Amino acid sequence: MRRLCLVMALAAPWGVMAQKAANPVTYANSITAEDLKKHLYIVAGAEMEGRETATEGQRKAAAYIENYFKQLGLAPGVNGGYQQPYPVFQDSLVKASIDINGKKFQPFTDFAANLSSSNSSAFMASEVVFVGYGISDSTRDDYKGIDARGKVVLVLAGTPPATQQPAPGTRRGFGVSPVIEAALKNGAIAVLQVQPGFPRRTGSTRGFQYVNxxxxxxxxxxYAVSDQVAEAIMGTDYAAAKDAMKAGNPTAKSYAANVTVDFNKVVTELQSTNVIGFLEGTDKKDEYVFLTAHYDHIGKTAAGVINYGADxxxxxxxxxxxxxxxxxxxKxxxxxPRRSIVFMTVSGxxxxxxxxxxxxxxxxxxxEKTTVDLNIDMIGRIDPKRKIGDSTNYVFVVGDDKLSSDLRPISEAMNxxxxxxxxxxxxxxxxxxxxxYYRSDHFNFARKGVPIIFYFNGTHDDYHRPGDTPDKINYELMAKRAKLVFFTAWDMANRNDMLKRDIPLDLPAR
Incomplete structure (x- = not known):
């Protein structure tokens, strides 16, 4: 028994050395322009309808990727399956109406509500409180002397004049969020904010998708409302209030008004998935190299034109x-590979x-056992804005000097x-x-401390447009870029040690 153990112990390092000495070029050469083109004409084809998250096109793309992983013999990467589901929500408008003193106002003509941020609500109120800009923080309180608890509040869009701008670090002036927070703090049940641009183009009865x-x-x-809604509540005071807003000194005031608001929506829980295939490693199989890309795109235009998302x-x-x-x-x-490799295409x-x-x-x-994420997002075309070097033989590399001092030396050596x-x-x-650095999926590994490299070709005139089609791809260059990822992953999967995590995660505010 001891002799057998000794033989095995001596054999193990030789096996590792032989494996490390294997020439990866033979396997890299299986990455061909022809095969990439074959796959891309399917993934970015009309049948996939632009692969928008939580749509049939996205599900078809996920099925194609899963089936190919199965065909290759990759193991299921998620609890016995290939797809990791996550919830997506979408709202549909059922009814929206506002009635003031018996006068009915129409959606999009006189008012509008953000579907995803609004909740179904119906009420009848007899009082509306005008509170100027609707700000209530340490530098300004438009609610001073006003009891807004259980009331509808009316505010005018805008910020105070420059002489009354918020102190550094306050949030005023950044959209409507401070207005909503102030309304919540003061107990208001709804906010009517006078905004320009009415009447508006009739919007969709379906809202944007969201995950929270x-x-x-x-x-x-x-509720964004028109001048006419404000006048129906404030009467002749409205014109004076607008002038006071310009001067930065509107006066809060309560108005008697019979207001009926009825907003009703239904929330549909959809689903999207990440597709994950797994290749088990050898002596370091409990450590992982991730290779990632996103397979979703932006779907179709309002007119039904497909955004193919080839690049x-x-x-x-x-x-x-x-x-x-x-x-x-x-294999x-x-x-x-010594380490296990996880091939993950994500949606959303x-x-x-x-x-x-x-x-x-x-x-x-x-x-903590994931040594690296190598993320690929757009490597099929050329950035026409790049005016240096050889535009037919480059790739933008992002993140290789962050989190780990091992990344760039390996990347540059393999290249x-x-x-x-x-x-x-x-x-x-x-x-x-x-x-x-913040705009593709590697970021969600980096924020967890996992070293990353992101490969990118830059943008072009077809970015997020229907013209991003498979016929415009430079397949030879794309294959060369993919091979760089392969050689880099090969080294990282077979080296003795996991990549160091010796550079602090120091990200500025997004």
């Missing part, structure tokens, strides 16, 4: 499929990084040895005005 269906605080509804991010999605195939072939040849990125945020908060594999792309760090600057 369960909220800690239920705020009073805010954004069909290019990243099909690259994940090809990367999976390359690693599966390596079949006995050269599989275009809505606000929803899918990756959900994974970050509900990880399937321990984040120098194998792909010889121009690595452009333009978008890596923390003060970059486009804030690319």
């Amino acid at each position: 269906g369960f909220r800690k605080t239920i705020y009073p509804n805010l 954004d991010d069909g290019s990243g999605t099909v690259s994940i499929l090809e990367l999976a195939e390359a690693f599966v072939k390596a 079949a040849a006995g050269k599989g 990125e275009e809505k606000g990084l929803w899918g990756s945020a959900y994974y970050g908060d509900h990880p399937v594999y321990p984040l 120098k040895k194998y792909t010889k792309l121009e690595l452009d760090y333009k978008f890596n600057e923390p003060n970059d005005p486009e804030r690319i």
